[in-house]
């Protein structure tokens with residue numbers, strides 16, 4: 001399978017992150033969901049794999065301050081609360097997409113389970 005890479009990235013005044021992918025897909029991410037999906041060892045217990053920090057734990061008004069590219073596979077976000085240890089791989093980011101299409105697909109899958 002072809003590796004998808006972000007070709008454009010933008011941040012709206014509301015703090016919503018927008019990514020356009022190499023296949024043309026337009027993703028959007030609300031800051032609380034993105035911060036609350038952080039995959040770092042502080043937010044997800046390394047041993048049990050259990051998530052410790054959820055989107056509902058994140059204060060409203062959180063913003064990604066910076067997105068640093070890590071190699072050619074991930075972004076490291078620096079958040080307005082100072083948290084910056086999460087590496088979001090492109091694959092992970094794509095799976096978190098909150099566009100209407102992706103949300104509808106994920107809801108379909110959930111109903112089938």
Ligand SMILES: [Zn+2]
Nearest residue numbers: 038040043086
């Ligand atoms: Zn984290």
Ligand SMILES: [Zn+2]
Nearest residue numbers: 027097099102
């Ligand atoms: Zn999508």
